[in-house]
Amino acid sequence: xxxxxxxxxxxxxxxxxxxxxxxxxxxxxxxxxxxxxxxxxxxxxxxxxxxxxxxxxxxxxxxxxxxxxxxxxxxxxxxxxxxxxxxxxxxxxxxxxxxxxxxxxxxxxxxxxxxxxxxxxxxxxxxxxxxxxxxxxxxxxxxxxxxxxxxxxxxxxxxxxxxxxxxxxxxxxxxxxxxxxxxxxxxxxxxxxxxxxxxxxxxxxxxxxxxxxxxxxxxxxxxxxxxxxxxxxxxxxxxxxxxxxxxxxxxxxxxxxxxxxxxxxxxxxxxxxxxxxxxxxxxxxxxxxxxxxxxxxxxxxxxxxxxxxxxxxxxxxxxxxxxxxxxxxxxxxxxxxxx
Ligand SMILES: [Zn+2]
Numbered sequence: 538x539x540x541x542x543x544x545x546x547x548x549x550x551x552x553x554x555x556x557x558x559x560x561x562x563x564x565x566x567x568x569x570x571x572x573x574x575x576x577x578x579x580x581x582x583x584x585x586x587x588x589x590x591x592x593x594x595x596x597x598x599x600x601x602x603x604x605x606x607x608x609x610x611x612x613x614x615x616x617x618x619x620x621x622x623x624x625x626x627x628x629x630x631x632x633x634x635x636x637x638x639x640x641x642x643x644x645x646x647x648x649x650x651x652x653x654x655x656x657x658x659x660x661x662x663x664x665x666x667x668x669x670x671x672x673x674x675x676x677x678x679x680x681x682x683x684x685x686x687x688x689x690x691x692x693x694x695x696x697x698x699x700x701x702x703x704x705x706x707x708x709x710x711x712x713x714x715x716x717x718x719x720x721x722x723x724x725x726x727x728x729x730x731x732x733x734x735x736x737x738x739x740x741x742x743x744x745x746x747x748x749x750x751x752x753x754x755x756x757x758x759x760x761x762x763x764x765x766x767x768x769x770x771x772x773x774x775x776x777x778x779x780x781x782x783x784x785x786x787x788x789x790x791x792x793x794x795x796x797x798x799x800x801x802x803x804x805x806x807x808x809x810x811x812x813x814x815x816x817x818x819x820x821x822x823x824x825x826x827x828x829x830x831x832x833x834x835x836x837x838x839x840x841x842x843x844x845x846x847x848x849x850x851x852x853x854x855x856x857x858x859x860x861x862x863x864x865x866x867x868x869x870x871x872x873x874x875x876x
Contacts (some may be wrong), residue, residue: 572586580787699808766789808862
């Protein structure tokens with residue numbers, strides 16, 4: 538099966554199983570987090586919902602202070618069993634408006650440069666910190682062969698490294714982590730998780746929709762002239778997101794903001810993170826990785842490079858599908874509480 542066929546099959550299965558859940562999730566987000574009612578879920582409102590969710594996290598920003606990130610991060614890695622000394626990294630904290638976070642494996646493992654663009658602290662800043670430090674930790678497990686592969690996108694799939702970084706990024710939204718490290722109560726942790734995971738779900742669904750659109754365009758490049766592209770996108774929006782957007786022009790304008798290939802990457806990176814989570818063979822349904830033996834379980838997955846994300850799924854003994862991701866989303870919105 539080709540990669541695009543595998544993707545299509547996974548999306549169809551996912552849509553079938555989770556359409557109702559996504560609708561209920563959106564309804565609950567509006568009720569519990571007091572998001573503005575969106576009467577008709579057309580594309581503008583869908584995007585607006587994501588922005589409202591981001592704002593919901595701001596009230597917790599003071600609990601994620603800039604002056605504590607280094608201690609908290611070091612502590613978290615140690616508690617998960619990693620011998621990873623942040624003091625050995627070449628870390629630069631800069632102020633470019635939060636868009637320049639990056640890790641360079643200059644002469645790794647001796648020299649790994651981490652750029653953190655987050656002068657203000659807060660929930661999103663911590664998220665970036667753990668994402669980038671996740672990359673740094675991952676690279677620190679590489680040998681010379683993997684470093685050579687890392688420099689060549691044909692040899693090492695970017696999804697592989699992003700999947701691992703996203704895993705660490707999600708670690709800080711676990712209830713126990715939130716309680717122990719930033720002192721959130723159970724109720725606060727649940728609300729923050731709903732806002733963060735809800736936004737992630739909306740964003741991933743949007744990426745999946747655009748990925749389907751891209752794949753279809755590559756398959757049939759000449760089949761959609763005369764406004765057919767916009768109509769195709771509208772029908773995918775309705776099928777995948779449940780968004781009834783009736784303007785092909787509006788739909789295409791939104792899609793045009795996406796760099797070609799980025800949507801497939803965006804979608805697959807997140808799916809991969811969830812699959813890694815599942816492959817760690819913890820209690821399958823609790824979605825928790827903040828545990829003292831994480832290092833031991835993750836180490837075999839972190840070394841080595843992989844030519845394609847399909848290979849990677851084989852390595853971790855998973856089929857390529859979105860089941861793990863759906864389970865993770867559902868963990869923030871338990872079935873019983875949904876009205
Ligand atoms: Zn990354």
